[in-house]
Amino acid sequence: MPGKLVIISGPSGTGKTSIVKHLLNSGLNLYFSVSATTRAPRANEKHGTDYYFLEPEEFKMKVESGEFAEWEEVYESIRYGTLKSEIERIWASGGSVLFDVDVRGGINLKKMYGNKAMALFIMPPSIEDLEKRLVLRASETPEKIRMRVMKAEAEIKLSNQFDTIIVNKVLDTAKEEVLTMVSSFLSSK
Numbered sequence: 001m002p003g004k005l006v007i008i009s010g011p012s013g014t015g016k017t018s019i020v021k022h023l024l025n026s027g028l029n030l031y032f033s034v035s036a037t038t039r040a041p042r043a044n045e046k047h048g049t050d051y052y053f054l055e056p057e058e059f060k061m062k063v064e065s066g067e068f069a070e071w072e073e074v075y076e077s078i079r080y081g082t083l084k085s086e087i088e089r090i091w092a093s094g095g096s097v098l099f100d101v102d103v104r105g106g107i108n109l110k111k112m113y114g115n116k117a118m119a120l121f122i123m124p125p126s127i128e129d130l131e132k133r134l135v136l137r138a139s140e141t142p143e144k145i146r147m148r149v150m151k152a153e154a155e156i157k158l159s160n161q162f163d164t165i166i167v168n169k170v171l172d173t174a175k176e177e178v179l180t181m182v183s184s185f186l187s188s189k
């Protein structure tokens, strides 16, 4: 029987991953949809846990055979996508699905699943704050950080298409806010 879907979107560097981890550790019946991507793994990232790291050719084959519920070229030549098999696997186990996807992917999933889905936009307190966080994360080159900041500015303009916007000023507060909303969504009919 199909469960529900919880979509966490927002610009890269807004604390989405920490919020997603908090939800996964909160004892909810919620399981992470592991996306496929053509980017290289970062240190500590594992194939099958953080992402399915695919060669561009493999990704293309899966697009052509209709294996994705949605996919986007999130950065130039870097693709990310939600595999239909992830949603089916989680629903078959009786759980609901948690997504960490980019803003266009989040909007598309919300359109596909309507009231079965809750779409949350995680907003940085400001663009300057976001840039500072990306620099501190130190996982990207300055040029890539610049690209992510420019993209964030465009994504913020789409935030009104989400069910709720959460401003992540203090991470612990944002985590609790999201947890309260998600718990009540999952327990509602």
Ligand code: 5GP
Pocket (backbone or CB within 6 Å): 010, 011, 012, 035, 036, 039, 070, 071, 072, 074, 080, 081, 082, 083, 100, 101, 102, 103, 104, 105, 106
């Ligand atoms: P990162 O490279 O920092 O892990 O992720 C970059 C961006 O890609 C993030 O905004 C993340 O939410 C997004 N992303 C991850 N998986 C998917 C997916 O399956 N579909 C879409 N549309 N975006 C994704």
